[in-house]
Amino acid sequence: xxxxxxxxxxxxxxxxxxxxxxxxxxxxxxxxxxxxxxxxxxxxxxxxxxxxxxxxxxxxxxxxxxxxxxxxxxxxxxxxxxxxxxxxxxxxxxxxxxxxxxxxxx
Amino acid sequence: xxxxxxxxxxxxxxxxxxxxxxxxxxxxxxxxxxxxxxxxxxxxxxxxxxxxxxxxxxxxxxxxxxxxxxxxxxxxxxxxxxxxxxxxxxxxxxxxxxxxxxxxxxxxxxxxxxxxxxxxxxxxxxxxxxxxxxxxxxxxxxxxxxxxxxxxxxxxxxxxxxxxxxxxxxxxxxxxxxxxxxxxxxxxxxxxxxxxxxxxxxxxxxxxxxxxxxxxxxxxxxxxxxxxxxxxxxxxxxxxxxxxxxxxxxxxxxxxxxxxxxxxxxxxxxxxxxxxxxxxxxxxxxxxxxxxxxxxxxxxxxxxxxxxxxxxxxxxxxxxxxxxxxxxxxxxxxxxxxxxxxxxxxxxxxxxxxxxxxxxxxxxxxxxxxxxxxxxxxxxxxxxxxxxxxxxxxxxxxxxxxxxxxxxxxxxxxxxxxxxxxxxxxxxxxxxxxxxxxxxxxxxxxxxxxxxxxxxxxxxxxxxxxxxxxxxxxxxxxxxxxxxxxxxxxxxxxxxxxxxxxxxxxxxxxxxxxxxxxxxxxxxxxxxxxxxxxxxxxxxxxxxxxxxxxxx
Ligand code: HEM
Ligand code: SF4
Numbered sequence: 333x334x335x336x337x338x339x340x341x342x343x344x345x346x347x348x349x350x351x352x353x354x355x356x357x358x359x360x361x362x363x364x365x366x367x368x369x370x371x372x373x374x375x376x377x378x379x380x381x382x383x384x385x386x387x388x389x390x391x392x393x394x395x396x397x398x399x400x401x402x403x404x405x406x407x408x409x410x411x412x413x414x415x416x417x418x419x420x421x422x423x424x425x426x427x428x429x430x431x432x433x434x435x436x437x438x
Numbered sequence: 439x440x441x442x443x444x445x446x447x448x449x450x451x452x453x454x455x456x457x458x459x460x461x462x463x464x465x466x467x468x469x470x471x472x473x474x475x476x477x478x479x480x481x482x483x484x485x486x487x488x489x490x491x492x493x494x495x496x497x498x499x500x501x502x503x504x505x506x507x508x509x510x511x512x513x514x515x516x517x518x519x520x521x522x523x524x525x526x527x528x529x530x531x532x533x534x535x536x537x538x539x540x541x542x543x544x545x546x547x548x549x550x551x552x553x554x555x556x557x558x559x560x561x562x563x564x565x566x567x568x569x570x571x572x573x574x575x576x577x578x579x580x581x582x583x584x585x586x587x588x589x590x591x592x593x594x595x596x597x598x599x600x601x602x603x604x605x606x607x608x609x610x611x612x613x614x615x616x617x618x619x620x621x622x623x624x625x626x627x628x629x630x631x632x633x634x635x636x637x638x639x640x641x642x643x644x645x646x647x648x649x650x651x652x653x654x655x656x657x658x659x660x661x662x663x664x665x666x667x668x669x670x671x672x673x674x675x676x677x678x679x680x681x682x683x684x685x686x687x688x689x690x691x692x693x694x695x696x697x698x699x700x701x702x703x704x705x706x707x708x709x710x711x712x713x714x715x716x717x718x719x720x721x722x723x724x725x726x727x728x729x730x731x732x733x734x735x736x737x738x739x740x741x742x743x744x745x746x747x748x749x750x751x752x753x754x755x756x757x758x759x760x761x762x763x764x765x766x767x768x769x770x771x772x773x774x775x776x777x778x779x780x781x782x783x784x785x786x787x788x789x790x791x792x793x794x795x796x797x798x799x800x801x802x803x804x805x806x807x808x809x810x811x812x813x814x815x816x817x818x819x820x821x822x823x824x825x826x827x828x829x830x831x832x833x834x835x836x837x838x839x840x841x842x843x844x845x846x847x848x849x850x851x852x853x854x855x856x857x858x859x860x861x862x863x864x865x866x867x868x869x870x871x872x873x874x875x876x877x878x879x880x881x882x883x884x885x886x887x888x889x890x891x892x893x894x895x896x897x898x899x900x901x902x903x904x905x906x907x908x909x910x911x912x913x914x915x916x917x918x919x920x921x922x923x924x925x926x927x928x929x930x931x932x933x934x935x936x937x938x939x940x941x942x943x944x945x946x947x948x949x950x951x952x953x954x955x956x957x958x959x960x961x962x963x964x965x966x967x968x969x970x971x972x973x974x975x976x977x978x979x980x981x982x983x984x985x986x987x988x989x990x
Contacts, residue, residue: 356535357489396467399485418917424487428857430867433520433788
């Protein structure tokens with residue numbers, strides 16, 4: 333497989349760069365200051381391939397903090413917020429769609 | 439129960455120390471992810487959607503109460519208070535932090551548990567019948583033979599970097615409860631015409647993208663030849679297996695491409711050259727390993743104690759549970775009790791720390807401190823005195839572990855799917871939950887009888903969908919969750935792969951389709967005695983297909 337850096341980046345809508353945090357695996361997003369955030373609303377949004385390319389290149393270079401960075405679709409809300417662009421990203425952001433067993437039954 | 443020797447204990451302790459160092463170096467940036475990933479995988483650490491996951495081997499599905507208590511402790515201290523029992527008799531924790539993994543592993547190592555060989559291209563945790571050592575229909579305890587293999591292949595350099603992962607299963611009963619034919623290599627202990635016990639050797643099974651059932655390459659193998667034969671199979675695979683293409687690397691592809699007969703020929707040729715060498719098993723070696731499986735000090739008891747009969751008459755719920763979840767034991771006066779991890783609306787295979795702790799106590803009190811894990815993602819107490827069944831039931835019922843649905847439509851096998859797994863196309867768990875809600879009426883479930891639903895969230899088939907009576911496979915279509923339905927799969931003695939019935943259906947329709955299939959069965963069966971799978975065999979899938987697609 334080509335590395336994410338070499339892969340051609342095609343963008344059809346707004347995207348963010350997301351990964352898992354090294355220390356605990358938490359879902360994180362690349363922000364505009366070159367840091368990582370757990371808030372999708374604070375993520376840097378790219379709307380063109382050049383910006384997306386720059387974000388993923390920075391993210392991949394940050395191996396100490398992030399694992400498995402990739403480009404994920406987002407939707408922009410009218411209020412200026414973000415929504416995950418697909419179900420997988422929604423589940424990554426908000427957790428499993430099921431009740432966790434601790435709260436289930438006993 | 440199996441007693442570990444000091445070699446195993448030292449190995450596990452060394453591994454924890456080594457991993458602690460590797461994690462520290464990863465966190466400090468000394469190791470890149472590319473360098474670290476193979477190291478974490480060697481210890482059963484995966485990365486899922488939201489967190490790291492730790493997979494822990496439970497050899498032969500046997501757990502002591504001490505180990506179960508430690509699993510509860512790990513769940514509580516390092517995870518979110520629960521664990522997930524899998525189809526490979528393992529347990530997985532889904533929320534462990536990398537920073538805390540070395541501590542969690544050290545706590546597990548204290549009770550002889552670890553995640554070695556739960557990942558990677560080696561011989562994985564060897565599985566067996568969860569009723570090993572207690573089933574009335576078994577010839578010998580299959581764990582002895584599985585353990586002989588395990589000791590030989592564990593960390594064996596020749597078998598640590600094979601073309602692909604390798605799964606071995608050993609069964610020794612007349613009924614296959616371990617799904618032998620879906621393994622890379624499987625051994626079934628049986629008696630030949632002369633009354634001698636030996637192994638049927640099956641090779642090349644596996645599900646995933648290209649499912650195959652294992653084929654018999656030798657109907658009878660003398661017990662003393664077990665190890666040399668394993669070695670011959672693994673060497674043949676190492677020599678011919680494809681390393682160039684991950685999708686073609688499993689032994690099933692090799693066996694299929696060469697043909698079982700040609701493959702068997704290669705194995706036999708290899709075997710002839712080593713069978714009389716150092717791998718030939720002598721009685722003393724076998725006896726030494728067998729001596730490490732310690733059996734309880736059973737009381738001399740009669741079957742069918744009067745207090746059991748009285749309790750069954752007095753309480754219909756108890757009686758129905760006994761009919762469903764209690765099986766005969768080798769020893770008179772005892773029983774094997776299966777505990778359903780499939781409550782209505784729950785996640786198949788999940789158990790909370792509270793349940794694990796309480797179950798460990800129950801095992802100490804009523805089952806000689808032993809618990810079993812079955813590939814259907816249920817647990818068992820393997821040695822319960824029949825007179826104790828009412829007390830055990832009351833305790834299990836209070837813990838939510840006595841749903842009398844073993845083998846019924848709501849006893850669903852399901853992988854974690856898109857709620858956890860980074861490889862998933864679609865969710866599995868909520869599909870399972872919705873089906874259990876639709877069939878919440880236990881009388882209706884009993885009327886439907888034995889019916890196995892297996893669900894996987896992608897083609898890797900961790901949820902064994904190919905061998906479910908009803909198989910459900912999550913696929914993705916234009917960003918939406920869709921599900922392919924197969925019918926007629928079976929994992930046991932009559933193992934067969936299911937047949938796809940038609941176009942995939944959307945998420946919201948899956949439970950409706952299952953209801954249609956159940957309704958079609960009720961219409962088609964000759965009577966309540968004809969099981970779902972038998973009706974299906976008699977009629978073929980056509981009438982079921984019609985019912986499902988006529989409506990949509
Ligand atoms: C992080 C979660 C998991 C990952 C990444 C994962 C990955 C995979 C992959 C890639 C395969 C296919 C391998 C191949 O065919 O060569 C596979 C097979 C399998 N997995 Fe998983 N799995 C996960 C969780 C589980 C769980 C929870 C279970 C049990 C419920 C499970 C049971 C199995 C089984 C039985 C197979 C063998 C299917 C076969 O025979 O091909 N896995 N898994
Ligand atoms: S079948 Fe697919 S979705 Fe389910 S656990 Fe396995 S890899 Fe994940």
